[in-house]
Amino acid sequence: MENVKHLKCIKCNATYPAKPDTYTCSQCGGILDVRYDYEYISQKVNKETFNARKEFSMWRYREFLPIEEESPVSPLRVGWSPLYKAERLGETLGLSSLYVKDDGLNPTASLKDRASAVAVVKAKEAGADTVACSSTGNAASSLAGNAASMGLKACIFVPGRAPEGKVAQLLIFGARVVSVQGSYEDTFKLSAEAIERWGWYNRNAAINPYLVEGKKTVSLEIAEQLNWQAPDWVVVSVGDGCTIAGVWKGFKDLYQAGLIDRLPRLLSVQAAGCCPINRAVMEDKPWEPMPEDTLADSIAVGVPRNPDKAINAIKESNGLPINVSDQEILDAMKFLGNSSGIFGEPAGVAGLAGLKKAVSEGKISHTETVVNIVTGNGLKDVANAVKAAGEPLRVAPSMEELLQAFKTV
DSSP states (O other), rough: TTTTEEETTTTTEEEEEOOOTOBBOOOTTBBEEEEHHHHHOOOOOOOOHHHHHHSSGGGGGOOOOOOOOOOOOOOOOOOOOOEOOOOOHHHHHSEEEEEEEGGGSTTTSSHHHHHHHHHHHHHHTHHHHHHEEEESHHHHHHHHHHHHHHHHHHEEEEETTTTTHHHHHHHTTTEEEEEESOOOOHHHHHHHHHHHHHHHHOTTTTTHHHHHHHHHOOOOOOOOHHTOOOOOOEEEESSHHHHHHHHHHHHHHHHHTTTHHHHHHHEEETTTTTOOOHHHHHHHOOOOOOOOOOGGGGGGGGOOHHHHHHHHHHHHTTTEEEEEOOOHHHHHHHHHHHSSSSSSSSHHHHHHHHHHHHHHSSSSSSSSSEEEEEBBBBGGHHHHHHHOOOOOOOOOOOOHHHHHHHHTT
C-alpha cells in the first residue's frame, strides 16, 4: 500500500507496519491510526480525476483507503448515498442551507456498511475465513451482509435488547448470531474472548483501526457532492465514537491532500441517558461509564471503545457536544419524515434532534451551511417508529364511519 505510511498509536506515538491483522498498540494498548502519504495521494488524484470516475460507491476513493491495490472488494454498492438539499426542513429550523446525507440507503441500511466493506477486504488480506464482532445491531447486520457477499463466515454477538428487525437481517445473511442476555459491555467482552479463542478476524470498529477509514468515506462524498466545499457544520449521532472519528478523519485527509481549503465543525449528539463522550467534553475531564438508558439502541454505548478519537475530533474541530432526550429523538423521527420524506431510525435522527436544539439555543447560525448525517434507516426499528408516528385510524368499511373518524383528527 504505497499510499499508507504506517499505523500510529494515538497515545504513545509508537508506529507499526500496516498489516491487516494489527489492531492495537502492543506497548500501551492504545488505539492505532492509519497514517497516509498525502504527497503520494495528491500526485495520484485531484478534483478532475474524481469528476471523470464512473465508480459511484465508496471505492471511488481507493487512494484514501488502506487496502491493497489488487484486493477484491465487496460487490455490494456501499456508499455514494444521496445528499439532499433539505429546503423544507431548513425553513422550519430557520437554516438557509441545510443538507441531509441519507446513509440509511446503504445495502444493509446503515452507515456502518462503509466500515464492514473495509473489514471484509482486510479479512481476506489476512487470510481469514471468519469475521466476528459485537454490536447493538447495525454493525452486526452490515458485517453479516458484506461477509455473505464475499463468501466469508460471520459470527455476531448482540445484546438481548437488539431490535428484532436487525437480528432478522443477521439470520437472513447466514451469520451465526449469539444473543447475549446482558448489556453491550457484556456483549463486547464475550465477543473479545471468542475472537481471541478462535482467531477470527476482528471487525469491532473501536479495536480495528481500518474500520474508521471506511466510515470516513461519508465525508469524502459530502465534500465532493458539495463541489469540494466543506460545510460549516457536520452533525453526527455518537455512540462508541467511531463514526464521528471517521467523519473528522475524512475531512482532515481531504485538507491534507489539498482537495478542500478549510475544515468543518462537528456537532456531536448523544442521548441524554447515555452520553459518556459528550459529558467528558462538556466537563473537560476523562470519560466515565454510564448506564445504557436510551431507546436509540445504536448509540446506547455506556462504555465507548473509541472515546479518545471521538473526543479528539470534537475538540480539534472546535465542535459542540449536545445531548437530547428520548422524546426529542422520537419527535425528530417524525419531523424528518414529515419534512423531507426520509425515514431514519432513532440513532439515525438523534443528530437532527441535536441540531434543532443547537439552532434554537443560538449555537449554530441561521446562515451557516449544515450537513446532517442520517446514519440508519427507520425500518430497522419499527416499534419506535410507531411510538413516534402514532397509530393509524381504524374504521369499518363505511363512509359514515370514515367521516366521523376524520372529524376526530
